Amino acid sequence: MIDYIVNPELSALEFINVLQRSGLAARRPISDMECIEGMLEGASLMVAAYDGDLLVGIARSVTDFHYCCYLSDLAVDQAYQRQGIGADLIARTQDELGDQCKLILLSAPAAVDYYPHIGFEHHPQAWVLGPDAIPKRKP
Numbered sequence: 001m002i003d004y005i006v007n008p009e010l011s012a013l014e015f016i017n018v019l020q021r022s023g024l025a026a027r028r029p030i031s032d033m034e035c036i037e038g039m040l041e042g043a044s045l046m047v048a049a050y051d052g053d054l055l056v057g058i059a060r061s062v063t064d065f066h067y068c069c070y071l072s073d074l075a076v077d078q079a080y081q082r083q084g085i086g087a088d089l090i091a092r093t094q095d096e097l098g099d100q101c102k103l104i105l106l107s108a109p110a111a112v113d114y115y116p117h118i119g120f121e122h123h124p125q126a127w128v129l130g131p132d133a134i135p136k137r138k139p
């Protein structure tokens with residue numbers, strides 16, 4: 001049986017570990033501890049899935065809870081995938097948000113067919129600005 005906890009106490013190592021077991025670690029800065037700790041401290045909403053004491057899934061979001069919610073990291077341990085845990089993590093994230101709040105995300109290549117399958121709509125007008133895309137202004 002899987003237990004879900006909203007805003008769990010999570011160490012950087014536990015977070016990295018579930019990213020590794022899911023396969024998402026290849027696309028996250030797991031060797032940059034300052035960044036990983038900042039991702040945990042700056043998250044506004046996290047939902048975790050546990051099998052006993054083992055963290056088997058995580059949804060980490062940045063949100064205002066009313067208008068938009070950026071679902072930055074959705075990861076389920078490979079041994080637990082295709083059991084509905086990812087969809088549950090998203091549903092439980094939505095449960096914490098206001099009625100008008102949209103979920104927004106960037107899909108990992110391996111998950112491009114997942115999101116439409118569970119009801120997400122592809123948005124052709126989405127844009128991303130990388131940290132070095134525009135030269136930084138001098139202070």
Ligand SMILES: CC(C)(COP(=O)(O)OP(=O)(O)OC[C@H]1O[C@@H](n2cnc3c(N)ncnc32)[C@H](O)[C@@H]1OP(=O)(O)O)[C@@H](O)C(=O)NCCC(=O)NCCS
Nearest residue numbers: 022024075076081082083084085086087107108111113114
């Ligand atoms: C993508 C991921 C979060 C899905 O979690 P999950 O718990 O395995 O998915 P669920 O069990 O909730 O799947 C719900 C439905 O989507 C389907 N599905 C699952 N993964 C899928 C995929 N990669 N492509 C298409 N459909 C998929 C399931 O078969 C299920 O279908 P059904 O309702 O018709 O039976 C998980 O596979 C994962 O962690 N992947 C590696 C990390 C990653 O890519 N994360 C996304 C970052 S944006």
